[in-house]
Amino acid sequence: MNLDTSLSLEVILAILAILGAVWRLEGRIVDSRRELGAEIQRLDEKIDETRKELRGEIQRLDEKIDETRKELRGEIQRLDEKIDETRKELRGEIQRLDEKIDETRKELRGDILRLETRIDEVQQRLETRIDEVQRRLETRIDRLDVKVDEGNQRLARLEGRFEGREERLAAEGETDSPA
DSSP states (O other), rough: HHHHHHHHHHHHHHHHHHHHHHHHHHHEEEHHHHHHEEEEEEEEHHHHHHHHHHHHHHHHHHHHHHHHHHHHHHHHHHHHHHHHHHHHHHHHHHHHHHHHHHHHHHHHHHHHHHHHHHHHHHHHHHHHHHHHHHHHHHHHHHHHHHHHHHHHHHHHHHHHHHHHHHHHHHHHHHHOOOO
């Protein structure tokens, strides 16, 4: 049994050595677990801290975005109001211009009517004057025709007298001539 005992003793020592190694490994594992747990806790704390910082930064950015949105909405509203005001002013100006154009058209129509009336009056006066001048000319021409006729009649009488005298003279000259 000696052999069994020594073998057993060797086996027990090997088992004890294995158990010691396992126990040391378990200690190391426990230490590693503790270290990992502590590291995980530190990382979790760092993650939580980073989350808090990021949430704070996100909240600041959200607030800044909200503030910027409010400013932009205010600016857009001011611009919309300015645009509406400008539209009203332009509509008013367009209406004033339309009224002025209508007034100018009425004035021009009145001026045109006055000019047409004046042209008609001048044309009637010219036609009357032309008719008057034409009548005067016709009267003068008629008078001149009468005078020309009278002059022609006088000339005809004078020609008759001259011819009569020439005939008498010719007849006297025939009687006076020594033939």
